[in-house]
Amino acid sequence: MDKFEERTIASETIFKGKVVKLQVDEVSLPDGKTSKREIIKHPGAVAVIPVTKDNKILFVEQYRKPLEKTLVEIPAGKLEPGEKPEITAKRELEEETGYTTNELTFLTSFYTSPGFADEIIHLYITKDLRLLEEEVAGDEDEFVDILELSLEEAEQLVKDQRIHDVKTAYAVLYLRLLESK
Template sequence: MSNLAEKTLKSEPIFSGRVISLQVDEVELPNGKTSTREIVKHPGAVAILPITDDNKIVMVEQYRKPMDRVLIEIPAGKLEKGEEPAHTAVRELEEETGYECESLEWLISFYTSPGFADEIVHVYIAKGLSKKKDAASLDEDEFVNVIEVTLEEALELVKEQKVYDAKTAYAIQYLQLQEALKK
């Protein structure tokens, strides 16, 4: 056990919702004193970087209530209980964009806000895209516009702050780095 670890003394559930739950933990610090930690529990998510055969990025334009604005993002979604991330990625790609893929490759996993949340996002690259004839439908409370952009257009969307979330910015920077390494 690390000399930096905090021992949980008590955990109090505060809220349990459809997407997240909130708890307040009382912890013993490495120096023996106590403190509280407010923790958001999340089942985890996937994000998909779909690349078309003509090298365009498939993205979704979606209203995000916490920011009270429309953002442009790579497709993403919450893990269902017991679901493997790769399965979630295929499902979310189909639901949000109507595309299926021939290949799906894991890129990276990262914690979104480890100071207060346990949410982990698994990022995949999807290639060999084709439109499904009987595409799955969006959740009943989900509305998106599907767009396809070049890497240069995606970088411009970042500058314009239309792309403003970490998973999408990471995916775009990953592609930018891959392009730079080819030169």
């Protein structure tokens, strides 16, 4: 047993939506006291770093209602039940950018907000992009523009807080680390 482990005594689902479930757990702390934890359960997601033949990165620009602003992000999306992450990655790439690939390379996985959510994102990269002959229908409530940026331009958008989400900032950092090897 981990010396910091909190054991669940009781769990109550407060809300179950299309994307997340909110539960409140009563836990036993390592010192024997009890506390409450509000936890968001998420099915997980994928993100893709699409690199073009001329070494540009494809990003999507879209409005994010929780933040009340537009962000520049790498293509990403939620895992469907029972779906393998690489299938989700290819689907999201096609829906959001109009490109496809047959070569997805897994880079890493990471948690987005471990203090209150269990969401994990699986990060992939592809350097084998092909424009789809026919457009794939994406989510009907999703509106995006495509941007092609160099790594340096992406780093500037991080500084300018136009890239302001962890998955995309992490991807830009990861690319810089790969480039320095």
